[in-house]
Amino acid sequence: MRIKNSFFKKKNSNHTPAPHETENFSLQLFTSVQENIENIQRMYGNPSDLVIRKLKIADISCCIIYIDGLVDSDLINSKIIKNIQFHQNTIDSTQPNTLLKDLTLKLLSVGEIKKVDTLDDVSLPVLSGDSALFVDGVKDALIISSKGSDGRSVEEPQSESVIRGPREGFVENIRTNTALVRKHFRDPNVRVKSYKLGKRSKKDVAIMYIDGIVHPDIVEEVERRLKDVDLDDIPETGFIEEFIQDSIMSPFPQLQHTERPDRVSAAIVEGRVAIFLDGTPFVLLAPSVFMNFLQSPEDYYERWAIGSLIRGLRYLGAFISVFAPALYIALVSFHQGMIPSKLAFSIASTREGVPFPAIIEAFLMAITMELLREAGARLPKAIGQTVGIVGGLVIGEAAVSAGIVSPIMVIVIAITAIATFALPSYSFGVSLRMLRFAFMIAAASFGFYGIVLAYIAVNIHLVNLRSFGVPYTVPFAPSFYGDWKDLVVRSPHTVMKRRPTYLMPRDTIRKKGKG
Structure with a gap:
């Protein structure tokens, strides 16, 4: 018996976008640095932790803005401000537009720089820990990656005891968490897609899966349900879980949450999707069925x-x-x-x-x-x-x-x-x-x-x-006898040569040979 595609049938296919999905209006930046600063101060309410650092480069006024406490201060001082002050004589630009290009290519020693032209495109990165650099006479701004690295270090998971296996647990930084999974599973087909959730908080959310293994309908359904999450703030993955689960009235959990990178890497190699949220160490795994909640990485x-x-x-x-x-x-x-x-x-x-x-x-x-x-x-x-x-x-x-x-x-x-x-x-x-x-x-x-x-x-x-x-009850009902090798009894790895049938993976073989 094979699972038909109706298992992944979409609900509410006539999706109406939430109001925040259709808002495209954003104020264009001005050529005047002072006007841009005033607009940003007005937008933020002129907070005390907003730092505005003014500079002069070849008699052209420039300005760097960032939120104190969210940025890496050493990076801003040594890689941005110091470079501009001590090495500006290496550029010959006297025109604002060419100066912006020279700053990107010659002076700023950071990994990621992006050019934007609207106030919204400046506001969200600055609130996320990046810095914005304005040049007088240019309608564009440079968004400079400068997020601070302060936070809890990687340590043993608190909610899941590790008897045998890697003693690493997720932290509250989403990029650290996706990197931990990549370290466990170094496949170039691993895909990470990022979104913003929360109309006001704009939290970073990412899904991770392996292209070529996961069934495309599962990825599509996860993405569709995530877009339907309509909240001001999402402090923890439990909020996402309640919004995207199939039955809100069921006492049984329909998504698995974990702090262990090895559990996530094992799940995505089977053909499941992992959902990460910035600010929490708990990662959701979808889909999750009855037997998943009685399994542990130590079994393997x-x-x-x-x-x-x-x-x-x-x-x-x-x-x-x-x-x-x-x-x-x-x-x-x-x-x-x-x-x-x-x-x-x-x-x-x-x-x-x-x-x-x-x-x-x-x-x-x-x-x-x-x-x-x-x-x-x-x-x-x-x-x-x-x-x-x-x-x-x-x-x-x-x-x-x-x-x-x-x-x-x-x-x-x-x-x-x-x-x-x-x-x-x-x-x-x-x-x-x-x-x-x-x-x-x-x-x-x-x-x-x-x-x-x-x-x-x-x-x-x-x-x-x-x-x-x-x-929820696969492989008991519907019965997939090939998947019973990893049900109550965990068969030897040499015998388990196929991925779970109920997930309908595109690549069904995990080990060469007949099985």
């Missing part, structure tokens, strides 16, 4: 048997985190006859004196565990770990001693919490924690029948869910 760095065992434990952990409390509630409340006699007597003795039914017990302990987890995440790391461990032990012991909950319930909730920690994706783990409460209510209402009905409802939702047109 270890030998296949170890990787398969660890991945199988994750699937088991996902099952336990959703079903364990519900199964306990159903057995204790409705199906006592299914419990072995000795275990049933043991459970009955521990529940003696407990004033609440099993569902109330489970809700009390589950909510307490969620509160402890959230408190531990918000507190400083050293204190948070202590609160999470000590708080759970103390509250659990106190609750059992007070006769509020039974010891077996504390064990069930503890195992459930541990199983949740085995999941490599935080957002996917939260989704399963939400479903846990729904299954607990179903179990308390109808026992095993309620659990089965809830399970059927979740599966109906999953098989109808899409991620950029790709069915």
Whole structure:
């Protein structure tokens, strides 16, 4: 069975551009340096961090403007101002137009210089950390690349523990992040396309993919949805994720986010698209399906048997985190006859004196565990770990001693919490924690029948869910048996010779040979 192109069917093909997409008006620059400065000051509100440095070159007035704190001050002082002051005698230009050309070719020792002629073309680069140079008598300005490099250095990812593999994590600079991926995957077919999102913030957004591997419809759909994002500001990729996902009401994440360059490079070589946003270390991967959230880069760095065992434990952990409390509630409340006699007597003795039914017990302990987890995440790391461990032990012991909950319930909730920690994706783990409460209510209402009905409802939702047109449950349904080599069991690399079929890559072979 092959995936048809309808998997990548476009939604809302009659796209109406947002108002900010159709605005083309921009004030032309003047030949007078002073008029241009006054317009820029008026546009910015004459801020205190706007630096205006006036110069004279061959009796022609010039001016450099930039925002203090956004630029590399050393570069401006040594490569621009110093060069102009000390080496201007090397040029013979007395006409403003030829002077602008000589500045570009002879005096400015920077990597990137661009000529612009409108106020908007000056404003946005200056607010991004570049400098603008005006020459009196010329209607053009030079935009000089001078962005500052201050920021967090590349270090180990904070949200994804690295057991084996590169200990590099993305930072808040979009160019550093794309460079980290290029360093991992040096293919000339890697494509990076940049956009501006946010009507007011004008944040830099980039998509990265490998031309010749990714299906063109996926790239087109990603670009179309990004253009539909209409916000004043986009501080984090979570805003983009909510706008471009297929189903906003689904509890399941439809895009994967990561801080790891090796995960991104592995994704794009399969035929997926990475979405970068300036100002955040989290990168989105599209499309993302159910199985992606149970995979980790370490699965491929270890030998296949170890990787398969660890991945199988994750699937088991996902099952336990959703079903364990519900199964306990159903057995204790409705199906006592299914419990072995000795275990049933043991459970009955521990529940003696407990004033609440099993569902109330489970809700009390589950909510307490969620509160402890959230408190531990918000507190400083050293204190948070202590609160999470000590708080759970103390509250659990106190609750059992007070006769509020039974010891077996504390064990069930503890195992459930541990199983949740085995999941490599935080957002996917939260989704399963939400479903846990729904299954607990179903179990308390109808026992095993309620659990089965809830399970059927979740599966109906999953098989109808899409991620950029790709069915969320592939390769389970629709079934692509070739992709099962990298599903619950991670087959040896020598066997996995083809890229995932469900992505419909243009180049299907990742390793020569039949497979």
